[in-house]
Amino acid sequence: ATKENNFPVLYGELNKLGQNGEYERAIKIANKILGISQDEEAAFHCKVICYIQLSKFNDALQFITKNPKLSGNLDFEKAYCLYRLNQVQDALKVVENVSNPSLKLKELKAQILYRLEKYEECFSVYRDIIKNSHDEYEDEREANLAAVVVNLAIEDS
Amino acid sequence: ESGVNKYTKTKKPLHERLHEYREDSALLTKQPNVYKLPPSMQPISCKPLFFDLAFNMVEFPDLSEKLGNQTKKGGQAGL
Numbered sequence: 001a002t003k004e005n006n007f008p009v010l011y012g013e014l015n016k017l018g019q020n021g022e023y024e025r026a027i028k029i030a031n032k033i034l035g036i037s038q039d040e041e042a043a044f045h046c047k048v049i050c051y052i053q054l055s056k057f058n059d060a061l062q063f064i065t066k067n068p069k070l071s072g073n074l075d076f077e078k079a080y081c082l083y084r085l086n087q088v089q090d091a092l093k094v095v096e097n098v099s100n101p102s103l104k105l106k107e108l109k110a111q112i113l114y115r116l117e118k119y120e121e122c123f124s125v126y127r128d129i130i131k132n133s134h135d136e137y138e139d140e141r142e143a144n145l146a147a148v149v150v151n152l153a154i155e156d157s
Numbered sequence: 158e159s160g161v162n163k164y165t166k167t168k169k170p171l172h173e174r175l176h177e178y179r180e181d182s183a184l185l186t187k188q189p190n191v192y193k194l195p196p197s198m199q200p201i202s203c204k205p206l207f208f209d210l211a212f213n214m215v216e217f218p219d220l221s222e223k224l225g226n227q228t229k230k231g232g233q234a235g236l
Binding site for chain 1: 225
């Protein structure tokens with residue numbers, strides 16, 4: 001029980017390493033926390049993020065599928081790994097199973113639909129996102145929308 | 158008529174004149190003119206730019222609750 005008193009300190013360190021992009025070291029801290037308590041969902045989540053940031057998509061995916069109890073909220077991360085591992089069809093299944101998807105899940109869904117060349121559906125997802133998002137990526141998002149429009153035009157010609 | 162063409166020398170490679178019959182002894186040599194290599198350049202439409210914006214959203218969850226009193230300003234004690 002005394003060990004768990006360290007959690008605020010460990011999480012503080014984890015938080016800082018995450019902000020500084022030191023993901024190798026962050027994994028070690030996350031492991032420390034998970035070593036003390038296996039059910040620390042936040043540490044688990046952080047570890048998955050670290051793997052993805054380090055482009056270890058296979059590791060992240062396996063880690064998620066092996067711990068279904070802790071990964072109930074990690075649909076976005078799971079689908080993103082599948083997307084990067086070129087299992088795009090499976091990625092779409094994960095995304096479509098989520099009721100009430102967050103904005104970032106919609107963003108990923110749009111990219112998945114683009115890769116699957118479902119441009120009509122992709123277009124409407126982007127319209128929805130662009131209407132409802134206010135972030136620093138609006139230019140890039142419009143570039144993506146333009147790419148969708150180009151492909152729709154090619155399909156029609 | 159058609160026989161006239163039979164032996165006409167041509168510079169066209171074989172693959173461009175597959176529809177016409179012509180005896181071309183040059184094809185039996187060691188340098189038959191079958192296809193122009195490397196093929197000439199042709200314009201194609203470019204692949205549009207497409208950004209992976211989802212990656213920018215791969216970030217740590219909010220850990221503030223886990224940090225306990227460390228970073229919180231006072232006033233929440235006792236809750």
